[in-house]
Amino acid sequence: MIDQETLLELKKWFADYVETFQSDVPEDQLNIDLKEKHTRLVCKEIIDIGRSLALSDSDLRLAEITALFHDVGRFEQYARYRSFLDIETENHALLGIRILRTNHVLDAVDEETRDLIFYAISNHNRACLTCNGSERQLLFTKLLRDADKLDIWRVVTEYYHDDNRKRNGVLELNLPDTPEISVGVYKDLMERKIVKAEHLKNLNDFKLLQIGWVFDVNFPKTLQLVRERKYIEKIYKVLPKSDKVAKVYKTVRDYLEKNNAGHHN
């Protein structure tokens, strides 16, 4: 059981922790702010999805804690490497768990709950979800993955459609903005699969990967929000108008419409 007081204390710890990473370098501060805002909004999204499933207040608070800490490793990762690219630095989820452990942040929480929080964090950024956890661990992990995706869609669509934007290499994973689309990416998506990271060669591939996240969405509420906010349309708009892109777009649109009635999962 998570009470309101515990949640507030953890939020306080998080705010104080993030405070220690403030920087005088505008580019660095921007990336810190980006992750701080992302965390805040993932917390909102997870409550929204959790309510659609009629979770108890205590479980909503637990879900919010997983969201609050899912990217806690990002700040240290950025401070150390000036990069959010896990494959070139280290796994930010595991780094986050290490930080929570060393700082004894979750010591006041019972062991089972603590394990669940660590389970959700360590599985939030995997390409696909393995099923080695308990039903409850899997439920909270699915919630976190959906909430995280919802807000990353916000981040990237705001970025792609910002007319005054300066290119942010950190957000674009330093991928080149070349015109083609990689074969592996196209194949994955036409099979309605998540794009494998090793298939990513350029920025178009990355945009397509983001479109393909719909295939990994767990809850009807999430798909409903994706439709309402037109995330897929917004990413499609910034892709080259080729046959392949049109085919992928249609496949994803069909999938979104087919799952319109909330039969998914």
Ligand SMILES: [Fe+2]
């Ligand atoms: Fe995240």
